[in-house]
Amino acid sequence: MNIRQVLHYYLFFLLLLIIPNAYAFTFNKIHMHGFISQGYMVSNRNNYLANTHKGTFEFNDAAINLSRQFHPSFHIGCQLYSRDIGNVGNNRIEIDWAFADYRMTDSIGFRLGKIKIPHGLYNETRDIDMLRTFIFLPPVYYDISRSTINAMNGIDIYGNFQVENIGGFEYQILNGAKRIERDSGWSRYMERRGMDIMNFDTGYTGCVKLTWYPNIEGLRLGGTGIFFDINAEAEINQFPLPLPYHISGADLQYQLHDFQVIVNYIEYTFQEIILAAEYMKFRGDLIIKTLAPELQRIVFDIPIKTDAFYMSMTYRLTDFLEMGGYYAVFWPDSSDKNGKTFLQDYLAWHKETALCFRFDINHSLTFKTEMHLIDGGALMMPQDNPEGIDQRTAMLLLKLSWSF
Amino acid sequence: MISRAFRFYSILIVLNIGFQIVSTSCVHAIDIKIIVHSNVQDAISVKDIRNIFLGKKTQWNNNSRIRFVLLTEEKTYRTFITHYVRKTLYQYRNYWRKKVFTGTGMMPIMYNDCSQCVDYVHRTKGAISFVPLNCTVSDGVKEIILD
Numbered sequence: 099m100n101i102r103q104v105l106h107y108y109l110f111f112l113l114l115l116i117i118p119n120a121y122a123f124t125f126n127k128i129h130m131h132g133f134i135s136q137g138y139m140v141s142n143r144n145n146y147l148a149n150t151h152k153g154t155f156e157f158n159d160a161a162i163n164l165s166r167q168f169h170p171s172f173h174i175g176c177q178l179y180s181r182d183i184g185n186v187g188n189n190r191i192e193i194d195w196a197f198a199d200y201r202m203t204d205s206i207g208f209r210l211g212k213i214k215i216p217h218g219l220y221n222e223t224r225d226i227d228m229l230r231t232f233i234f235l236p237p238v239y240y241d242i243s244r245s246t247i248n249a250m251n252g253i254d255i256y257g258n259f260q261v262e263n264i265g266g267f268e269y270q271i272l273n274g275a276k277r278i279e280r281d282s283g284w285s286r287y288m289e290r291r292g293m294d295i296m297n298f299d300t301g302y303t304g305c306v307k308l309t310w311y312p313n314i315e316g317l318r319l320g321g322t323g324i325f326f327d328i329n330a331e332a333e334i335n336q337f338p339l340p341l342p343y344h345i346s347g348a349d350l351q352y353q354l355h356d357f358q359v360i361v362n363y364i365e366y367t368f369q370e371i372i373l374a375a376e377y378m379k380f381r382g383d384l385i386i387k388t389l390a391p392e393l394q395r396i397v398f399d400i401p402i403k404t405d406a407f408y409m410s411m412t413y414r415l416t417d418f419l420e421m422g423g424y425y426a427v428f429w430p431d432s433s434d435k436n437g438k439t440f441l442q443d444y445l446a447w448h449k450e451t452a453l454c455f456r457f458d459i460n461h462s463l464t465f466k467t468e469m470h471l472i473d474g475g476a477l478m479m480p481q482d483n484p485e486g487i488d489q490r491t492a493m494l495l496l497k498l499s500w501s502f
Numbered sequence: 503m504i505s506r507a508f509r510f511y512s513i514l515i516v517l518n519i520g521f522q523i524v525s526t527s528c529v530h531a532i533d534i535k536i537i538v539h540s541n542v543q544d545a546i547s548v549k550d551i552r553n554i555f556l557g558k559k560t561q562w563n564n565n566s567r568i569r570f571v572l573l574t575e576e577k578t579y580r581t582f583i584t585h586y587v588r589k590t591l592y593q594y595r596n597y598w599r600k601k602v603f604t605g606t607g608m609m610p611i612m613y614n615d616c617s618q619c620v621d622y623v624h625r626t627k628g629a630i631s632f633v634p635l636n637c638t639v640s641d642g643v644k645e646i647i648l649d
Contacts, residue, residue, distance in 0.1 A: 122602075122609065129609065131602050167608050170567040171560070175605045195605045204560055214604050222604045229596050229603065258558050266558070315588060370590060414592060461595075501599075 122502060132162035133501035135227045141493040144475070145482040147241055148184030150493060157497075158182050159225060161194060174198045179225060183241060184482070186283050194225070195249055209254035216270050216307040217247045217322050218361040218376050224248070227499040232454045233468045234495065236408035236426035238361060238378045240477060242283030247324060247359060250276040250303045265312040268320075272305040276326065284328075289481050293332040293352060300328050316367035321360065328354040354402070357382035370414040380404035405432040420456040425449075430476045444489040448476040462502060468495040532585055533636075534578060535645045537620065539629045541566075547649040551586045554630060556597065557607055562628060571631045572612045573619045582632045 123130040137157035141150040148154045158181065165175030176196030181187040197211025214222040217239075223229045224239050225248075234241070252274015260266050278284055278298040285295040309320035330352040363376040386398040406429070412422030428448040429435050437446030454468040475487035536551065544550075544563050553559035554570050562568055573579060583594045601607030613619050616637040623629040624642045639645060 129602075131609075133603075161603070163603065163605065165602070165605065165608060170569060173608055177603070177605060197605060199606065201560060203565075204558065209606075222606075223600050226600070226603045229600055266553075268558075367589075367593070414590070417592065458592075 128164055128166045130162065130164050131502060132160070133226065133228060133499055134158075134160040135497055135499035137233065137495060137497035139493065139495050141491050143488040144472075144478045144491045146472070146478060146491060146493060147186075147482075149482070154184070156182050156184055157495075158189075159187075159227070161225065163194075171201045172199065181225070186242070186281070186286065188281075197254075203257070205257040205259045207256050209256065210252075212249050212251050213254045213272060213274075214249050215247050215272065215305050215324060217305075217324060217359065218378065219363045219365055219374060221247060221322075227466075227497060228464050228501045231412040231420050231422035231456050231466075232410075232424070232452060233466050233497045234452065234470070236376075236410065236424050236452075237406045237428040237448060237450065237477060238376050238408055238426070240406075240428070242287045245278050245282030245284050246276075246328075250274050250305070252303070263313070265310060267311070268307075268309045270305070270307040272303075274303055276300050276303045278328065286479060286481070288330075288332065288352070289479070295352070296331040296333060298328060298330050300326060302326065317365070319362075319364040321362045323361075324357075324359040326357050328352075328357060351387040353383075353385040353387075355383040355385055357402075372412045373410070375407070375409045377407040378405065403432045405429050418458055420458070421454065422456070423451070423453045425451050428474075428476055442475070442487075442489075444473070445475045445487065447474040448478075449473040462500055464499050466495070466497045466499075468497075469493070470495070532581060533634055534582055534585075534632050535635055535637075535639075536630065536632050536648065537623050537639055537643050537645055538631075539623050539627055540642050540644055541627050542630070542644075542646075545649050546646055548586060551648065552588060555583075555587050555610075557601070557610075566628045569626050569629045570610060571619055571622050571629065572610050573616055573631060573633060574612045574614050575616065575634075578616075578632070578634050586632075 135158060136155065138153065138155055139146075139148060139150045139157050140153035143151070145151050148156050159179070160181075161177055161179040163175060163177035165173055167173040174197070177194040178191055179194035180189045180191045182189045193212055195212050195214050197209045197213050199207065199209045201207035216222055220230065220235055221239055224235055224244065227233065250272060252272055254270060254272045256268075256270045258266060258268040278300055280295060280297055288295050303324070303326040305322065305324045307320065307322040309318055311318050332352045358381045359378065360381070361376055361378045363374070365372065365374040380402055382402045384400040384402055386400070388396045406427065408424050408426035410422060410424035412420060414420040426449070429446065431446065434440070434446055437443030440446045449472070451471045452468060454466060457465045459465060470493040472491040472493065473489065475489065478487045478491070480487065536546070542562060550559060554568055560568055573582075580591045583589055583591050587594060589597065598607065598609055602609055611622065613622065616633040619631040619633055620637065620639055620643055623631050624640055633639070
């Protein structure tokens with residue numbers, strides 16, 4: 099990092115620190131909110147999501163949204179979002195969400211446009227650092243899956259209702275389609291399997307969410323499901339594959355068939371303490387077909403059985419300080435949790451312990467520091483670690499966010 | 503050294519949690535009254551209040567729209583949110599910020615002065631708010647007693 103970059107970051111932090119509480123702008127009944135955040139990551143062994151071994155500032159995001167209420171039951175809005183995390187995002191501006199929302203009654207409403215996907219408890223707010231304790235959400239929300247489960251185009255039917263003696267329910271049913279960019283995190287995930295994605299073609303996407311609020315104060319539990327197919331064309335690259343399949347040579351057609359992401363969750367809030375646990379299952383068939391006409395067609399059908407779970411606890415000590423921790427496990431192939439078929443057994447899991455401190459300097463400005471201890475290489479990218487993946491990694495994260 | 507620091511912070515956290523449990527279980531007089539526009543005829547329960555201020559209940563029984571307004575004067579705001587909505591002020595703010603940043607809702611209307619809240623409720627059909635007990639309520643606004 100040269101002196102100019104140091105000065106750049108110094109001025110950025112100085113600017114944020116001298117700004118007092120900021121509030122939303124309103125012009126002609128159009129409300130504008132936004133945030134900007136800058137982080138720093140450093141790890142002791144493996145590179146994780148970026149070039150973290152040497153320490154990196156390639157870890158920022160920003161968003162701005164506009165919304166207007168035309169009637170108490172009808173509003174429209176959109177949010178532009180930009181981020182950079184390692185090789186993903188590169189601060190390209192994208193439409194994060196944009197839709198019209200008509201709430202007919204409490205029990206039924208409609209949204210039309212690009213809508214955030216309700217995957218688990220926190221997917222819809224995964225990009226909004228100041229709304230949570232942690233810098234990195236657990237691997238149920240793993241960063242590279244953002245492009246796949248962030249948002250979709252379509253229609254959302256939603257509502258809430260009460261059932262006597264049982265409690266309250268909230269539901270969402272989304273139907274539509276989604277788009278995955280070629281340079282998305284998903285492409286990077288496929289790179290680790292030795293495939294260089296040329297283009298994506300995703301068709302119908304469906305999603306459901308049901309949350310139950312039983313008559314126990316502070317408790318909510320429920321589940322979400324996402325259902326879709328992915329078709330892609332890919333070229334083969336040579337990487338140390340963590341799977342027993344090793345293909346090389348011809349170009350491929352790649353299909354994720356009957357892809358399902360199911361998450362079950364429970365969250366309990368007791369005053370300033372929030373306990374949460376989620377269990378996620380990825381299921382589907384990865385079908386790989388060779389395309390080169392001069393070669394005999396080879397078809398691989400690889401069942402996907404990926405599981406992940408975490409347990410977390412956060413506790414707000416004062417208006418200024420909050421702390422939290424989680425323990426999370428991710429298995430890329432849950433039928434082989436001990437890595438018997440992997441080149442190195444520790445590539446079969448990713449076990450992560452995180453501890454975070456969050457400081458609310460004022461309503462607009464937060465600073466967080468977070469420590470991660472990672473055992474396993476299941477989520478380490480071979481392309482980021484060309485000299486091989488170590489079993490254990492420790493990582494320190496810092497992040498400053500300003501919102502209005 | 504690390505284990506000593508760990509023990510110290512663990513004791514600190516346990517004491518903090520204990521203090522919070524004791525402090526919230528003590529009986530406080532709630533110096534707040536709930537006010538509505540004069541056209542609101544519904545009987546309202548504490549659960550309704552919670553659902554209204556969380557944006558889950560948006561209609562009165564005659565299908566007219568509920569319009570709630572927040573008094574952000576710190577002490578009243580914090581007391582109301584803790585006792586009626588059963589969230590901390592921090593959790594409640596984040597609840598609405600989540601709606602704003604996912605597009606699923608708009609920030610509630612907020613006033614820092616109780617006379618502005620009373621005025622809003624007075625001129626807005628279906629409106630509801632909360633003010634301190636000593637706040638003067640004008641004609642066209644009525645105080646309600648919860649079921």
